[in-house]
Amino acid sequence: MADHKIKRFSTYRIAEHWVHMAIFIVLVVTGLSQKFYYLDISLWLIFHLGGIDYVRLIHRYTGIIFLIAISMHVITGIAGIAFRRWKPTMVINKKDFIDAVYNIKYYLGMEDHPAICDRYSYRQKFEYWGVLIGSIIMVFSGLILWFPVFVTRFLPGEVIPAAKVLHTNQALLIFVIIALWHIYNSIFSPEIFPIDKSIFTGSISRDRMLREHPVELARMEGRPIDEMQ
Amino acid sequence: MLSKNTHTGIIVALLLLIFAASPAEPQSSALSDEAQKCLSCHSQHGLVKTFENRDTLEAYVDSEKFKASAHGSLKCSDCHVDFAGEKHPQRRFRSKEQYKTKSAMTCRKCHRCEQIKTKSIHSRLLSEEDSGISHLCTNCHGSHSIKPVSRKTFKNEEQYCLKCHGHKLNMGFKSGENLSLKIDLSLLQNSVHKRLSCSDCHFGFSNSQHPQRNFKGMRDLSIANSETCRRCHFDKYTKTMESIHYTMLSQGNLNAPVCTDCHGSHSILHFGKERTIIAQRCRKCHTGIFEVYSESVHGKALFDEHNQDVPVCIDCHTAHDIKNPLTLDYREKIPDMCSNCHANEAVVRKYGLSTDVVKTYLSDFHGVTLSFYRKQREEFNKPARQIAVCTDCHGTHNIVSTRSTDPATVKTNLARRCQQCHKDAAKNFPDTWLSHYEPTLANAPLVFIVTMIYKIFTPVMVIGIILQILLHIWRYAVNR
Numbered sequence: 001m002a003d004h005k006i007k008r009f010s011t012y013r014i015a016e017h018w019v020h021m022a023i024f025i026v027l028v029v030t031g032l033s034q035k036f037y038y039l040d041i042s043l044w045l046i047f048h049l050g051g052i053d054y055v056r057l058i059h060r061y062t063g064i065i066f067l068i069a070i071s072m073h074v075i076t077g078i079a080g081i082a083f084r085r086w087k088p089t090m091v092i093n094k095k096d097f098i099d100a101v102y103n104i105k106y107y108l109g110m111e112d113h114p115a116i117c118d119r120y121s122y123r124q125k126f127e128y129w130g131v132l133i134g135s136i137i138m139v140f141s142g143l144i145l146w147f148p149v150f151v152t153r154f155l156p157g158e159v160i161p162a163a164k165v166l167h168t169n170q171a172l173l174i175f176v177i178i179a180l181w182h183i184y185n186s187i188f189s190p191e192i193f194p195i196d197k198s199i200f201t202g203s204i205s206r207d208r209m210l211r212e213h214p215v216e217l218a219r220m221e222g223r224p225i226d227e228m229q
Numbered sequence: 230m231l232s233k234n235t236h237t238g239i240i241v242a243l244l245l246l247i248f249a250a251s252p253a254e255p256q257s258s259a260l261s262d263e264a265q266k267c268l269s270c271h272s273q274h275g276l277v278k279t280f281e282n283r284d285t286l287e288a289y290v291d292s293e294k295f296k297a298s299a300h301g302s303l304k305c306s307d308c309h310v311d312f313a314g315e316k317h318p319q320r321r322f323r324s325k326e327q328y329k330t331k332s333a334m335t336c337r338k339c340h341r342c343e344q345i346k347t348k349s350i351h352s353r354l355l356s357e358e359d360s361g362i363s364h365l366c367t368n369c370h371g372s373h374s375i376k377p378v379s380r381k382t383f384k385n386e387e388q389y390c391l392k393c394h395g396h397k398l399n400m401g402f403k404s405g406e407n408l409s410l411k412i413d414l415s416l417l418q419n420s421v422h423k424r425l426s427c428s429d430c431h432f433g434f435s436n437s438q439h440p441q442r443n444f445k446g447m448r449d450l451s452i453a454n455s456e457t458c459r460r461c462h463f464d465k466y467t468k469t470m471e472s473i474h475y476t477m478l479s480q481g482n483l484n485a486p487v488c489t490d491c492h493g494s495h496s497i498l499h500f501g502k503e504r505t506i507i508a509q510r511c512r513k514c515h516t517g518i519f520e521v522y523s524e525s526v527h528g529k530a531l532f533d534e535h536n537q538d539v540p541v542c543i544d545c546h547t548a549h550d551i552k553n554p555l556t557l558d559y560r561e562k563i564p565d566m567c568s569n570c571h572a573n574e575a576v577v578r579k580y581g582l583s584t585d586v587v588k589t590y591l592s593d594f595h596g597v598t599l600s601f602y603r604k605q606r607e608e609f610n611k612p613a614r615q616i617a618v619c620t621d622c623h624g625t626h627n628i629v630s631t632r633s634t635d636p637a638t639v640k641t642n643l644a645r646r647c648q649q650c651h652k653d654a655a656k657n658f659p660d661t662w663l664s665h666y667e668p669t670l671a672n673a674p675l676v677f678i679v680t681m682i683y684k685i686f687t688p689v690m691v692i693g694i695i696l697q698i699l700l701h702i703w704r705y706a707v708n709r
Binding site for chain 2: 034037043046047051052104106107108109123148149150152153156157158159160161162164165166169170172173176177180181184189190191
């Protein structure tokens with residue numbers, strides 16, 4: 001029963017991850033090269049993408065695709081919960097904060113086992129909400145920067161430079177979260193190295209479920225959490 | 230065979246012959262009896278001739294100079310034909326000019342036209358006589374102090390040339406124009422070229438050569454003469470070949486300026502000392518722009534306060550390789566031109582101006598786009614759109630200080646300027662630009678707060694993530 005595979009993600013989620021990954025890479029390449037315009041690598045990139053005008057064009061239209069992808073994600077998420085297709089497993093609750101403290105205690109050797117998590121661990125939830133809220137900020141601040149003349153007809157002019165610092169700083173923050181936290185957790189973490197394939201294959205081994213999502217596994221197998229092994 | 234004595238005899242005889250042939254004294258000492266007689270009165274000051282128009286002329290002759298002159302051995306009456314011995318008629322002349330003209334005609338008795346015509350300068354002057362312009366021999370050659378025209382006569386070439394060119398002398402052109410060839414010695418002596426000889430610039434002219442040149446008009450002469458400058462200032466000459474002025478000239482616009490139009494010819498000065506002169510030179514053609522400039526914050530400081538920090542024309546347009554300022558190439562370099570001073574603490578600090586102006590422009594949307602366009606054009610020859618540079622908001626020649634203008638007016642003007650590119654920009658659109666200020670809580674609270682939040686939040690986040698990762702790895706290692 002050790003290498004028994006458990007279905008974790010639907011094909012829709014697998015596709016969604018691919019799409020978001022592609023969008024993310026395009027936006028980061030075209031965006032950060034504009035943020036760090038004075039670096040040689042940025043110049044090289046921008047020139048090889050056909051010049052600053054093309055880079056901006058790519059960035060903006062990819063931003064539109066991103067807006068659609070994010071909207072679809074939020075709508076399907078809410079609709080799924082509304083029509084009881086799935087449970088609001090991503091919603092942060094009190095247990096997540098308790099888990100966070102517990103897990104740090106475990107890391108420091110004050111507890112003898114890691115926090116016992118449900119379908120999504122507190123780390124995954126915090127990352128998810130951080131990136132989701134950040135993405136919404138990115139989309140809106142990006143739109144403001146794209147249409148400054150239109151926006152300032154309703155809002156004070158200062159909104160534009162504020163949107164600029166928001167967009168550029170939030171971009172860096174998301175990039176850091178993804179590049180450090182997400183990549184570590186799905187590639188470099190010693191527990192899953194060389195790569196966590198579950199988002200690409202849609203399935204996960206029972207071993208990892210037991211280790212990482214014991215609450216969900218217990219519910220799936222209809223057994224009390226204390227008897228899980 | 231000749232004997233030894235015969236040899237000695239021949240040598241002695243030859244030596245005697247040589248000594249006998251050489252005169253004991255220079256010939257010039259020999260004043261004629263008549264001259265001595267005349268000079269007994271005329272070598273003294275005080276003899277004054279009054280003409281009908283009340284002009285006066287002193288009838289004084291410097292006997293030493295006359296003795297040393299080429300005509301020192303002549304009798305007075307050889308030239309003053311009305312006089313001889315006891316004959317001393319009372320003559321009446323309308324003016325000094327009439328007298329001089331009459332007197333000078335006497336030269337032609339000996340120095341026949343056909344003879345003197347062989348020199349090109351004479352031939353030209355004589356040809357002018359036909360059209361009624363008279364040239365007096367004495368104007369150039371002098372009268373009693375007349376000297377044979379040879380290299381030794383003059384201390385330097387300048388003196389030689391000014392012998393004629395120090396006097397009223399005109400050059401006619403086919404176009405009917407007339408150019409005075411009179412050179413003011415004091416101008417020459419004050420010019421930076423005071424050590425040069427005339428022929429250093431007037432190539433082809435010398436003590437022995439005075440070529441006859443034919444120009445359609447005065448302008449053609451100026452253009453041709455300015456070509457001489459390059460013989461020394463070749464670097465500047467090659468620079469001018471890249472200038473819009475040279476392009477215009479080579480397209481046939483003879484009014485396009487050449488070296489001498491800005492620098493002058495015989496009165497060339499160092500520009501560095503007096504920057505107002507530079508603006509004045511450009512004014513000769515660019516009058517309208519000069520007027521606007523002189524009303525600008527830069528122009529006023531230059532002319533009213535004699536401020537030498539402010540830019541004059543050449544600081545932006547350069548002096549020699551002046552480019553067409555309407556090209557994209559020129560436009561893209563405008564921030565560089567402004568930053569020459571406005572990014573230089575030493576220059577602008579004393580006026581209470583901030584050097585942030587350039588930095589804030591370059592790091593904002595317009596500045597970043599501009600620097601990309603510029604690099605793209607330089608490296609890939611990629612066409613670019615126009616993008617706002619300093620002058621688009623501040624103006625070019627008409628730059629005024631924003632301090633002297635009411636902020637509301639500045640904003641209205643700015644909004645109008647924004648609308649030229651951002652078509653439907655609202656009145657508050659200029660607020661999207663922080664006016665070269667770094668955001669502070671006072672002038673841009675929203676921008677400042679957002680920046681501060683991220684300044685704190687991002688490092689906290691990064692440190693937190695790294696700590697989590699390290700703890701995780703550490704726990705994993707311990708558990709194994």
